[in-house]
Amino acid sequence: MTDGMEMFPLIQRLDEEGNLIGDLGVLSLADLKETYATMRFLRTFDERAWNLQRQGVIGTYAPFKGQEAAQMGAVAALEDTDWLVPTYRDWAASYLRGVPLEHGLFFSKGHPSLGDIPAGKRVLPAQVVIAAQTLHGVGVAWATKLRHEKVATVVTFGDGATSQGDFHEAMNFASVLAVPLIFFCENNQWAISVPLARQMHAETIAQRSIAYGIEGFRVDGNDYVAVANLMHELSERVRNGEGPFLVEALTYRLGAHTTADDPGKYRAIEEEDLWIRRDPLVRLERWLRAQGQLSDEDLAAIDADSERKVEEIIAGFREALDISPLVLFDSVYATLPSTLASQRAQFEARVKEVGA
């Protein structure tokens, strides 16, 4: 049996205690201060979104709590011309690529604008169908290659997604066509109630790269310094014509799968406790404090700022609720066929009647 752990040792730069192993690489102290503030803001948002579901303001929400460093690191090296191809849990990654966090709330509300990515941002709408986007990632990267753009594409997916045929087809296409793509697996170790050991027989996801003849990496996904540095290196390499690459970011879903899920049914509190200690925020905070770069007053200021920004997001979300249901008919085809136009008219009459 292949010893995946030995072949793909975990890349780490900032350990659980907040000790730096080696140096910061391409990052600076200022980067990390900013990253920490953003991460803390994203955590605030995520927790608020959970509460908004509980209050009935939005529907089912998939929290990213615990995966902030993986998601932020995944996109840390991307430029405006690079592409991100995300899933339903990737609001932190998408936010850093220019998708407002309102979209996370839209998605859970079932608001028509959930996939209306701001013009010019190279991010695809959040994918619901597990692993479907891995093939889209290949196609996007292939297009940039055919057009001779010097562009990196990152496609994100979960550990469960690696069981789908689409993922394996994507890995094979990508490697055969040598596309400039980074497969970025957020291995949070659970696919709803199914643990990774039940999802696959191999030890690591990184070792899947061997079968496709590409380079694979296993990185501590709760260590922003490690993930960001690795992604800087790999995105530079794909822009220069190398790739594809597979990155397994080892992380943990600290929350439930979604607001509709109860992890108490299938996983042990001890495991959750272990990963609470590995929280990506905690180690960054420890390190910054040890450098004398973060005080209690700084934290209070970050929190106040985060609260204010989250309130703004919610206010923006509430304002956007005033949208006509008729939009449902306007993006089915480029031009509305006459048969659908008459259905639209019936729908319009119904909307008036119900007073929506």
Next chain:
Amino acid sequence: MPDMAKLTIAQALNQALEAALMEDSAVVILGEDVGKDGGVFRITDGLFEKFGGDRVIDTPLAESGIVGTSVGLAMAGMKPVAEIQFFGFIYETMDQIASQAARVRFRSLGRYSAPMVIRAPFGGGVKAPEIHSDSLEALFTHTPGIKVVVPSNPYDAKGLLLSAIDDPDPVLFLEPMRLYRAFRDEVPEEAYRVPLGKASVVREGTDVTLIGWGPSMALVLAAADELVAQYDIAPEVVDLRTLTPLDEETIVTSVQKTQRAVVVHEAVRTSGFGGEIAALIQEKAFLYLEAPVLRVTGYDTPYPMTMFEDLWLPDTSQVVTAALSSVRF
């Protein structure tokens, strides 16, 4: 008097699965999160604990894998009952259902068969994300070789599921998720069967036949009450229960009596199963008809973002309006 209990559809299905696992050691349940978690809708709750991980199996996350391996299991003598977490993810399995499961018997002139059940929660109204609420039954009524069964109440749910598991052919079993816990019915404790291929006349009437299945039955029945109470119209209500094979006789007999028909489904209108029923009625009862057969359906858009699903879905008032315009035609 047999033992009865008031059960929801979810509980009735759970009882049926438990009975099937007890009755026949060839029965296995497989799917995503069906084991420890008991399924995301808890339909397999407690079965993993009772029957163990060899009979109630959490599979890797791959729908084509679930159905494809079920075909192999079935051809080799097992009785797989596969769960697809939400019916929309059936697209992932289209090849293994339509070009494989449905053709095993035909391809081998009956030497092999694939007796298996594919269960899936379906229908809208629960504010689920994209792809979770689509009504795609017509894809499968258009696929010879597979049966399509759609219960609408706890009693039928249990009896039909047990018949589906007994059946020598593959059966797609669609469970209206909006109704899983919406109401309770008397359900016998024992493992009774409700035959496949038989519609049920749930309310007798003389003025117009209302035809539905699965989640639509809730609004059809509400509309029927309203027609009686407010308009003095006596509708006959037919719950198809099985779409393939279709109980043509019950439909035709009813329409010959009432001379009018309204078909209701959540699925999009064009090429929906309602069109098939309308065609059947005009072929077999043309001279009895006093009004065109009307359809109350979803619109020809993808299932809407859920903020607007209640507006998009057919509702009781639309069924009442259609019935009135049929009667007043």
